Amino acid sequence: MKKASLYRKLFLYFLTVIIVSLTTVGIVTYYASSQELDRMVERQLSQMVGNAAYHTDLYLKSYERSMVSLLTNKEVKRFIDLPAGLEGYEFYEIQKQIKEYVIDPIFIRNPEITAVYSISFNENAVYYYNEVTGSSFTPEQIKEQLTFFKTNTSAYGNLSVLNRSIIESQNNRTITLVRQIRGLTSSEPQGILAIELRSAELSELWKGIELTSTGFFFIVDERGRIVYHPQRERIGKSVQPELKRSIVESGLQSFVAEESGERRLYRSQKSAYSGWHLVVSMPMAELRKPVDTIRVTSIVVGLFTLVFALWLAFRFGKSITGPIRVLKEGMRETEKGNWATIPLPEQRQRDEIMELMIRYNLMVNRLSELVDKVYQAELKNHEIQMERQKAEFQSLQLQINPHFLYNTLETIVCYAFVEDSDEISEIVRALAYMLRYSVQTNLEEITVANELKHVLNYMIVLKHRAGREFEIDVAVKPELLLHKMVRLTLQPLVENVFQHAFEGGVEDYHCIRIDAGEGDGTFWVSVEDNGNGIPEERLAELREKLEANRLVDGGDDAGKKGGIGIVNVHRRIQMVFGEQYGLHIESRLDEGTKVTMVMPSSGRPSG
Secondary structure, three states: OOOOOHHHHHHHHHHHHHHHHHHHHHHHHHHHHHHHHHHHHHHHHHHHHHHHHHHHHHHHHHHHOHHHHHHHOHHHHHHHHOOOOOOOHHHHHHHHHHHHHHHHHHHHHOOOEEEEEEEEOOOOEEEEEOOOOOOOOOHHHHHHHHHHHHHOOOOOOOOEEEOOOOOHHHOOOEEEEEEEEEOOOOOOEEEEEEEEEEOHHHHHHHHOOOOOOOOEEEEEOOOOEEEEOOOHHHOOOEOOHHHHHHHHHHOOOOEEEEEOOEEEEEEEEEOOOOOOEEEEEEEHHHHOHHHHHHHHHHHHHHHHHHHHHHHHHHHHHHHHHHHHHHHHHHHHHHHOOOOOOOOOOOOOOOOHHHHHHHHHHHHHHHHHHHHHHHHHHHHHHHHHHHHHHHHHHHHHHHOOOHHHHHHHHHHHHHHHHHOOOHHHHHHHHHHHHHHHHHOOOOOOEEEHHHHHHHHHHHHHHHHHHHOOOOOOEEOOOHHHOOOEEEOOOHHHHHHHHHHHHOOOOOOOOOOEEEEEEEEOOEEEEEEEEOOOOOOHHHHHHHHHHHHHOOOOOOOOHHHOOOHHHHHHHHHHHHHHHOOOOEEEEEEEOOOEEEEEEEEEHHHOOOO
């Protein structure tokens, strides 16, 4: 058979995919176009705000010129210098001359001016109105106006633009140009001069800014109050504190804020002349419409391209994916444990995939044979291990030194023959408890208190056997009494002391101390005596047995008195808590021995 190269097939397939993938240039085009649109929007908004600020300043400067004739007029300066409370002929004469020679010409040239007034720091005030209904003011009102204007103007005579009228009916309809002025006798400001303009003229100027149907232009003064807004009901109201802070701090940078649940783009510019912030606001959704159009177009074109690429990939890859799919299904059956061979495709050409399928069938046959053998061996080993664990478990429970029980029974018999006393009852009860406690055939975890009680009954029986009292020093803290430990581990260690440490008999100076504690994730219980101690050779032998982590199976050590007890206690702890726990022995000849049981600290019961 002619062997076809799988590499050639894959090369043709990937070449086709690469050619089709060149259409992804549209993605780059989309990002480049969207970024350019964003820059265009930024420039457009910047130009709008800049032009609005320029024309606004130009418009206000033209009215500032109207104040020049007032600032240089001697009658106005004389009025500023009048003493407080003057209302005689001189006061009204000055007021008349100012009106005839200065105010009336200003009203004629500028009909959009609604009021001109001046208030001296001596609280003399004069008001002139143009086609609006004016009113007179009480001294208290004049004082209040003077205080407001002094607070909101500069002592250096700079012009201030305010959105406030002294006529209540004209509030939010006029713009006030105000500055502090000097009189004839002093170089320091002695009063204020103000001109109020109808804001309709400026509104027409601002309405010329072309925005979308949902975009708008508005002006905010330095206090955050709206000077102009296409929605007239919002004029004079304050913007939200967060929006005001963003407008003030943004400088010439755009920022996005949320208003009425809609995300909007803001671009602001501060007028150096008026101190106003001119702001353009447009919804982000509308600004992103051109970008969204590009994105939708790119997605549609990309989808058609993807469909075409998938069709080509299917055509080129069908001859390759078919055998691979059969091979995959065969491997899936192998994962389930069905060691079945896969059928070979009927084709004349024998390529790499077909050879792989042939070798796979060969591998499955060999693995099936090997797994069968391993399974049988593992099954046999598992049965042997289960039997051994069962034997170890039973031996741990049944390896109780009967020597102590036999001697105890003989002591009971002697008591029964000699006299009828309470000692027999006491020793029988203690022995009955010990037997019930010892013959349990499980390795359940019990508390330190249970083990101490078992030791107490052992000491009752031992007292009658030895014929003398012996007290054990128990230094276990009360909070550790409910900590979990393994059954029948403490009493064998105490018994081991009497058999080995006090082998020559119990003396008055002999003592046994039981202590417990926890730290570093472990819980320990120790039995310490001041007896004979263990020779170094015997101590090394015991430690070697403990490190072996195995039960003592018999032999020489099985016959030694007490030799099985310590090792079995060690193994019992390991079977419950793990092989990293168990016994640690410290001893010095003729000084004593300390045996410590180490268990996990998590053995303490919760709650």
